[in-house]
Amino acid sequence: MQKLQLYISSVENNPTLSQFQRVDLFKDETISISLSIQNIKEPDKIFAEFTKTFTIPASKTNNKLFEHYYNFDITNGFDARNKREAKIELNNIPYKDGFIALTEVELKNNKAYAYKITFYGKTINLNKQFRNSGLNSLQGALTPYNLDYINASVVGKMQVDPTASSTVIITPLITHTTEAYFDTASTTIEGNLSPQTGQGLLWSQLKYAIKVSTIVDAIQSTYGLTFSNDFFGANNNSQFNNLYLWLNAKKGNVEPSIQINSFTNQVTGFVASAGYVNAETQMSNGSALIITPFAIPNRLTLSIVTTGTVPEYTVRIVDITTSTVIFTSITLTASATFRQNDFLLPAGSYVIEIIGSSPISFVSFNWNLKDLSNVVGGGWENEWEIPSGTGFDFATEFEFIVGQQMPDLKIIDFMNGLFKLFNLTAYFDNQSLLVNGNTNPNFGKIRIQTLDSYYASNFNTWDISKYVDISKTSVKVGLPYNAITFSYKGQKTFYAQQFLQTTGGAWGGINYQGIGTTEQSSSFTAPNIPYNVTTPFEHLQMVRLYNQNGGTTPLNLMTGYFANDNKESMVGDPLLFYAIRLTPSTSDVAQEIRIKRVQNALTFDDLTTYIIPSNSVSLNPASNTQNINFNNENNEWTNNSEFDGTLFKNFYNTYISQAFNSKRRIIKIKAFLPLNIIYKIQMNDRITINNIDYNINNANINLITGETQFELLNIV
Numbered sequence: 001m002q003k004l005q006l007y008i009s010s011v012e013n014n015p016t017l018s019q020f021q022r023v024d025l026f027k028d029e030t031i032s033i034s035l036s037i038q039n040i041k042e043p044d045k046i047f048a049e050f051t052k053t054f055t056i057p058a059s060k061t062n063n064k065l066f067e068h069y070y071n072f073d074i075t076n077g078f079d080a081r082n083k084r085e086a087k088i089e090l091n092n093i094p095y096k097d098g099f100i101a102l103t104e105v106e107l108k109n110n111k112a113y114a115y116k117i118t119f120y121g122k123t124i125n126l127n128k129q130f131r132n133s134g135l136n137s138l139q140g141a142l143t144p145y146n147l148d149y150i151n152a153s154v155v156g157k158m159q160v161d162p163t164a165s166s167t168v169i170i171t172p173l174i175t176h177t178t179e180a181y182f183d184t185a186s187t188t189i190e191g192n193l194s195p196q197t198g199q200g201l202l203w204s205q206l207k208y209a210i211k212v213s214t215i216v217d218a219i220q221s222t223y224g225l226t227f228s229n230d231f232f233g234a235n236n237n238s239q240f241n242n243l244y245l246w247l248n249a250k251k252g253n254v255e256p257s258i259q260i261n262s263f264t265n266q267v268t269g270f271v272a273s274a275g276y277v278n279a280e281t282q283m284s285n286g287s288a289l290i291i292t293p294f295a296i297p298n299r300l301t302l303s304i305v306t307t308g309t310v311p312e313y314t315v316r317i318v319d320i321t322t323s324t325v326i327f328t329s330i331t332l333t334a335s336a337t338f339r340q341n342d343f344l345l346p347a348g349s350y351v352i353e354i355i356g357s358s359p360i361s362f363v364s365f366n367w368n369l370k371d372l373s374n375v376v377g378g379g380w381e382n383e384w385e386i387p388s389g390t391g392f393d394f395a396t397e398f399e400f401i402v403g404q405q406m407p408d409l410k411i412i413d414f415m416n417g418l419f420k421l422f423n424l425t426a427y428f429d430n431q432s433l434l435v436n437g438n439t440n441p442n443f444g445k446i447r448i449q450t451l452d453s454y455y456a457s458n459f460n461t462w463d464i465s466k467y468v469d470i471s472k473t474s475v476k477v478g479l480p481y482n483a484i485t486f487s488y489k490g491q492k493t494f495y496a497q498q499f500l501q502t503t504g505g506a507w508g509g510i511n512y513q514g515i516g517t518t519e520q521s522s523s524f525t526a527p528n529i530p531y532n533v534t535t536p537f538e539h540l541q542m543v544r545l546y547n548q549n550g551g552t553t554p555l556n557l558m559t560g561y562f563a564n565d566n567k568e569s570m571v572g573d574p575l576l577f578y579a580i581r582l583t584p585s586t587s588d589v590a591q592e593i594r595i596k597r598v599q600n601a602l603t604f605d606d607l608t609t610y611i612i613p614s615n616s617v618s619l620n621p622a623s624n625t626q627n628i629n630f631n632n633e634n635n636e637w638t639n640n641s642e643f644d645g646t647l648f649k650n651f652y653n654t655y656i657s658q659a660f661n662s663k664r665r666i667i668k669i670k671a672f673l674p675l676n677i678i679y680k681i682q683m684n685d686r687i688t689i690n691n692i693d694y695n696i697n698n699a700n701i702n703l704i705t706g707e708t709q710f711e712l713l714n715i716v
Helices: 060-065 122-130 135-145 151-156 212-223 411-422 451-456 494-503 647-659 675-680
Strands: 004-009 020-022 032-035 054-057 084-090 093-108 111-121 209-211 243-246 263-266 281-284 288-291 298-305 313-319 324-328 336-338 348-356 360-362 364-371 381-386 392-394 424-428 446-450 461-463 468-477 483-490 510-512 530-538 558-561 576-582 593-596 604-607 610-614 665-672 686-689 692-702 707-714
Touching: 020 060, 020 084, 084 675, 093 122, 093 675, 111 122, 122 411, 122 424, 122 446, 135 212, 135 281, 135 288, 135 348, 135 411, 151 593, 151 604, 209 212, 212 243, 212 411, 288 364, 298 313, 348 360, 411 424, 411 530, 411 647, 424 451, 446 451, 451 647, 483 647, 510 647, 558 610, 686 707
Parallel strands: 461 686, 483 530
Antiparallel strands: 004 020, 004 084, 032 692, 054 111, 084 093, 093 111, 209 243, 243 576, 263 348, 281 288, 288 348, 298 336, 298 364, 313 324, 313 348, 360 392, 364 381, 424 446, 468 665, 483 510, 576 610, 593 604, 665 707, 686 692, 692 707
8 A cells, every 4th residue: 555645736837846735635535547648549639647536635734725715705716727736746755747626625514525636647738838829829939030021031031941940931832812823925914933924923922931840949938848859859850840831820912902001010129127137027039028927916117219200100019929909009209108007917928019101210118017016115127128229120011920920720739730740649758767777858848759759769668467467357359440531621722622522532631441452452340430630730732833835844843822712812721831942954944933023013033943832841752752641642743652751651550550450459457566666657668468568558547556457459
């Protein structure tokens, strides 16, 4: 019998060790923890460890911690809508870190008797931290990548090296309304990329794209997370590192086609003033003021200094987490100061935006945030400024604010989408030492690995033969479904729809039914339940162009067309793709492409270097066959199926093909584990019983008695 201790934080966020309170437990309460990282029954879901709900007494200690939650007349008491950090010890030795949620209070004779709580593993906190925040909440972290949306900038970003580590923003040849084509004979229709006699493709038909790895970095910095470099950040991982997200927040043009009467610039360049330091607030990338949750009123002063005659301008403060405008000033023509009677800011991230129609050179800006809870005693104060001599220039050009141009997708859905694409698994690494005794460099991080890598890096193999209760075991069918479908949610673009209507299947998707004499030749009738894995992204079928003036050889040119089956602009789902820079040879008729600078005017940029979109990492299968199709489709560039490094083959095949193996079984056993195994067992460990090895599908461990119910998968 083990002795269990449970500690719960007395505060909601970032508790210190002294803020953990040991809670009282019922002497006869059974506390069991369920462990699972990936369940064969639901292969696209990631499971954090958690206990079944258990009860603790409504003792004096516990009532104080939960602030008599049963009494709803208490103001600002315990908030059960949020989880609290918690720690479990066994025999006074640390066992698990995680979170608890209060679910219920039991009363007897109108008196509190017990609290019902549930313990969750640390990875589950991703949902809590992201809440309902969308990708646009990353605006502060992405500020360094804001740029003007003008012809020169768009054309410049068409020629950068998209694989360079320093490249974050590019312009791919993906059009939002007008379909691009190439015709050396056409002289009248816009969209013609030919520089010979064509009209050119208007530059505003193109939009920027951002490297996906930069988004993941922004998520970590914005939400205070640390991911391991097993997958994200791995240097040799081109299938992820070369991936881009198209910045398509609205259908059609980035800005209205009518003449713009005003422009918006985000104010950047703030630096901390000497002597003003406080942990409650910080400045992100010189632009976003971040106020962390704290229960004191605050006074915010914003001072803007101009000089001379100043054109009309307006100031507004925007909560970038919710994209909500908190404050908008009156029209100004001189210096201005705004104080606490204008706005009181709760916890959040805020930026200043200037709106105007003429250029302005501001002398300085100053944020000053002061604690009002102890004005007499001084309280605390933070200050950031753009000092005189540096200033800030407001430009009358359309500023492309990357965070605002993000597709409409929640961060948690974006992360889940990446996990589904690459069959990733995540867990909190609580192993301070490696098997060899060395310090674990990933201790305390959220480990993100492919499932194959996770199982290949197992810590231990445990022979539990002598601990197994052989009085009752069961063997179940190893295949819980008769087929599994992998696909993209977004199949609404013109050529993806055309593919669907022609073939009856989703572009890039696969309906896997096992391997017979040839792949997918089997068709099982029991069980008759299919399983669907669907990513939240759009999947574009690219088009390699021919010269429409009698060309029979494909050009060194490929485009994407993001319009619906009626050839109308659309928002669609977020689009992922690879970016490849081309510099065609002089023997190719498409050695240049023409980008039109101005509507209804013959001014052009003729480019010999440009970026094309692709679903494969490379255009040469001899160099790299990796791609973001689940199925081995005919590649749009080569029109053959040599690009066989599909998402299914590279990330799912080992796990799923074993599930469809006729020898696969799910074995249920009961064992009584000793404490040394309970402490160390991980879900990627192997279990040995009578010289046969198994993988763990899930386990339920009684932390008091050591009784463990295992679901094991035989290795085939």
